Amino acid sequence: MKRIVILGAGESGAGAAVLAKSKGFDTFVSDMSLIKSHYKELLDNQNIAWEEGQHTEELILSADEIIKSPGIPNDAPIILKLKAKGTPIISEIEFAGRYTNAKMICITGSNGKTTTTSLIYHIFKSAGVNVGLAGNIGKSLALQVATEKHDYYIIELSSFQLDNMYNFKADIAVLMNITPDHLDRYDHNMQNYIDAKFRIAQNQTPEDAFIFWNDDPIIKCQLDKxxxxxxxxxxSAMKENDAIAYVDDNEVIINEPIAFNMEQEKLALTGTHNLYNSLAAGISANLAGITKEHIRKALSDFKGVEHRLEKVARVRGIDFINDSKATNVNSCWYALQSMTTKAILIIGGKDKGNDYTEIEDLVKEKCSGLVYLGLHNEKLHDFFDHLGLPVSDVQSMKDAVDASYQMAKKGETVLLSPCCASFDLFKSYEDRGDQFKKYVCDL
Incomplete structure (x- = not known):
């Protein structure tokens, strides 16, 4: 019997284990951290062996194939030993794709992928399509393949997931943009990161679709390569020679495969970055044959994504916005660009090799103060202090909310848009955003 070992027992790992067990494999799960109780219960119910707090090498190195959590770096000691043995290492998405004939709509990009994925899913669900949401959001694709069986899957893919995908094919691939991110995982080599993102189009045929932002300079110059x-x-935002979808005279226009239009002001999501998200989602739904009426309705009533420019509250005339999902500089750039008032920017966390030059001019223009939230804020001081803005150093979310509230004037906005990963002080960007909302509501 073929032995499959799953490294990491989060959403993707636990789901992969259930699918592997259901297909008759000798299945074992190993996690260096503690496994959450509901995942333990899921594994126990399926009689799947697991361990936590360690990687027992003799149980892992005996595997015929490894399914790796995307959070485990490729240079982790156990991964290096597996590579030395020549053991195949794949992602949960790659594994799940072997056992379904469903259509796959896959979305990646440095920014906008969660909103675009959620919006596409909303359109399909509203149209009555039998559809699942998977990848970085929703339930594990593998678990859904094992237990639910959908006709379509809308899948958000990170570069880490794409790294370990080889034969999986997207019927519709969406590449929103490419800006520097996660360079610490790619040897601080931008080309390595670009190559990972373009893996979303591998294995596609002329019958498949590749949707992309036409104005992204990196995508444009890498297409041929x-x-x-x-x-x-x-x-594109505007009508150009190549673009098949754009805005012209305040009308959203999609020319292929079926002509579609709607008034831009009726889009539920506002701002330039959200226009791109709406265009990509509209093209995807159009390609899948969803009616114009369903697309228009869903684009106009979508509620947005938690932790992405999420309005939390107005306290004594000060607006608080949770953009905790902004884990890279370009994402913060979009957030600052959307500000219509002066802002106190809460920034900082686990730096991933960030270059803050991209937001320097917007910080000068839009910000009236900065709150540095992190265990190590030296890089932020070195880059931003010369701007002469009021600055506060904090190491907890409560202190960040209190400091920004004291710094802000009536009519201004406090914006949590950290540019960084959350793992120095928080469990995840969701935990960071949830704490921000809690302490704002406590004011």
Missing amino acids: HGIHAHLYPF
Whole structure:
């Protein structure tokens, strides 16, 4: 019997284990951290062996194939030993794709992928399509393949997930943008990160679709290098020669495969970055044959994504916005660009090799103060202090909320848009955003 070992027992790992067990594999799960109780219960119910707080090498190195959590770096000691043995290492998405004939709509990008994925899912669900949401959001694709069986899956893919995908194919691939991110995981080599993102189009044929932002300079110059075989569907904010979707005279227009239009002001999501998200989602739904009426309705009544420019409260004339999902500089750039008032920016966390030059001018223009939230704020001081803005150093979310509240004037906005990963002080960006909302509501 083929032995499959799953490294990491979070959402993807536990789901992969259930699918592996259901297909008759000798299945074992190992996690260096403690496993959450509901995942333990899921594994126990399926009679799947597991361990936590360690990686027992003799149980792992005996595997015929490894399914790796995307959070485990490729240079982790156990991974290096497996590579030395030549053991195949794949992602949960790669594994799940072997056991379903469902259509796959896959979304990646440095920014906007969660909103775009959620919006596409909303359109499909509203239209009555039998659809699942998976990848970085929703339930594990593997668990859904094992227990639910959908006709379509809308899948948000990080570069880490794409790294360990080889034969999986997206019927519709969406690449929103590419800006520097996670460079600490890619040897601080931007090309390595770019190559990971373009893996979303690998294995595509001329019958498949590749949707991308036409104005992204990196995507444009890398298209030929990566030899995309799918039909190209470029979108842009404005009408251009190549773009098949754009805005013209306040009308959202999609020309292929079926002509579609709607008034821009009726889009539920506002701001330039959300226009791109809406265009990509509209093209995806159009390609899948969803009616114009369903697309228009869903684009106009979508409620947005938690932790992404989420309005929390107005306290004594000061607005508080939770953009905890902004874990890179470009994402913070979009948030600052959308500000219509002066802002106190809460920034900081686990730096991933960030270059803050991209937001320097917007910080000068939009910010009236900065709150540095992190265990190590030296890089922020070195880069931003010369701007002469009031600055506060904090190491807890309560202190960040209190400091920004004291710094802000009536009519201004407090914006949590950290540019960084959350793991120095928080469990996740969701934990960081939830704490922000709690302490704002406590004011």
